[in-house]
Amino acid sequence: MIRLRNIRKAYKTGYNQLEVLKGIDLDIEAGAFASIMGSSGSGKSTLLNIIGILDEYDNGDYQLDGKMIKGLSQTDAALYRNRFIGFVFQSFNLLPFKTAQENVALPLYYQKMDRKKRQDLAMEYLDMVGLADWAEHLPNQLSGGQQQRVAIARALITQPKVILADEPTGALDSKTSSEVMELFKKVNREGMTVIIVTHENDIAAMTRRIIRLRDGVIENDGTTVSSSS
């Protein structure tokens, strides 16, 4: 599903070049449930942004489901993000003035789907994450865990090729964290590719594969013990 070859990325800081990714080779197959770990500055967020087509890379090749993702125009990048990627963020990133249902439906608006149809679909996905009764609520009327479940429903609604979650439990207590992780597991069981960026070991341990980054290279890549459970 995801095929990275010798991905390099550097940021200019004044006169210096800061190389963040120093040649990443990575394959993630369809239906995987993987986590990317690393301390801050290891390049994990940059890698996630490149996979999520939010950022460009300097060198190498990135193929997503067989499509070369390179040198896209802003418009094409937006279309690919919309169709192929479902994002889940640490701070949920729901639009505060829209109801849960409207938030979930938003990606479909950019597919120019008919309003009625996308509201119905949004309701379906809200039901799937167990929040059908909260459809008319604004984000600030929901708990953190609920907000993240809304965000997951929003990520899923376009039936993307991959779900990218950036520290999805970073703002949640341990109980809600595991609830959210259970939801990811369920989504993965139904066939969705899920990649989680985290620095928490116990969260990573709930995935089936852990990719450890250090100083811009992959230090370690292996399956977890809990993968069989």
Added chain:
Amino acid sequence: MIDLDKWQEIFNSIRRHPLRTVLTALGVFWGIFMLVLLLGAGQGLQNGVEYEFRDDATNSVWIRRGVTSLPYQGLPKGRQIEFTNEDYDMLAEHFNGVDQVTGRFYLSGDRTITVGRKSLSYPVRAVHPGHRYLENTIMESGRFINETDIKEYRKIAVIGKVAQKDLFGEAPPLGQKIKIGDIMYTVTGTYSDTGGDDEMRVIYIPISTAQKVYAGADEIHQLMFTTKDMELPAIQQLQEEVRGAFARRHQFDVEDRKALYIFGAAEEFQKFMNLFAAIRAFVWFVGLGSIVAGVIGVSNIMLIVVKDRTKEIGIRKALGATPRSIITMILQESILITAVAGYLGLLAGVGAISLMESIAVEYFRNPRVDLGVGLIATLVLVISGALAGLMPARKAAQINPIVAMRDQ
């Protein structure tokens, strides 16, 4: 409906900052309001002046006598120029462009007019038949002075509406006798005049009669003529030809501007029209200036809106919003604010102008803004709204979603 969604987004955005939006809109509102008001007032001024000119034909030329100020072929300066019937004949016969001609013979001061036992004072003008075209005299009943009256020195009078009402009340005046000084005249016509009540107090009598009765000579105090349909330069040339002819006849230097005064209403009218064109240009300059100020206000606010919504726009982009959809979102909001504010300004301006219509001042009449100006203003609004939103919208489209979502 996709469009409905877009409008919902815009109203949502506006509703979150009503005060800010209203204050911004006020700038545009005021700009358009001032433009419309100034244009309307300018038009009112122009209409007022045109109205004042209505009294006299705008193609009339007035010739007045003067005193020579330059010596000419041995003749000293300081000679009084006098007009006679020969000057009238020359004007009437020798110039192609001349249409109607009249002389005027003034009876000094107001004259006492007596009808039955009533005696009142009115100005009396002794004129040729062509005079009615020069003063735009409108015949209400009977007839004006004609050539036969002139030839036969008839003692007839044409009286204005005001004089008629004073002298005869509701009684029919035609055929009645009136006494001007000691001499009896028969009323042959009544008239009205757009020049106001003063112009309608005047009693007209044949110039030949006046010359015979009051002067005993063929003196004329003043000559006037109208030009045929021609452009201003042709009229000016005709005026110079007339001046030349008078200079030869009366033997004065054609450069001597004090020997003969020629006043062309068309020239004067043109001066006013040029003045109004200048005023209009100035009004547009000022009006557009204030609109530009308003638009810059909108542009600034949209920049703030974009800054406020940076995170939201970042999220939208992450979810697949194209740059184009972000740009249209900001542009539409900007155009909406500008267009609505401007339209209200237009309405308020038109309203204020219709209030001004009730003001009756000299040289100010029927202020109004025509449809064309309204359309131009609307066009200016939409374009300026788009321009105001363009820079902020492009800024919004360039927002990096990663950076945008990072700030809390």
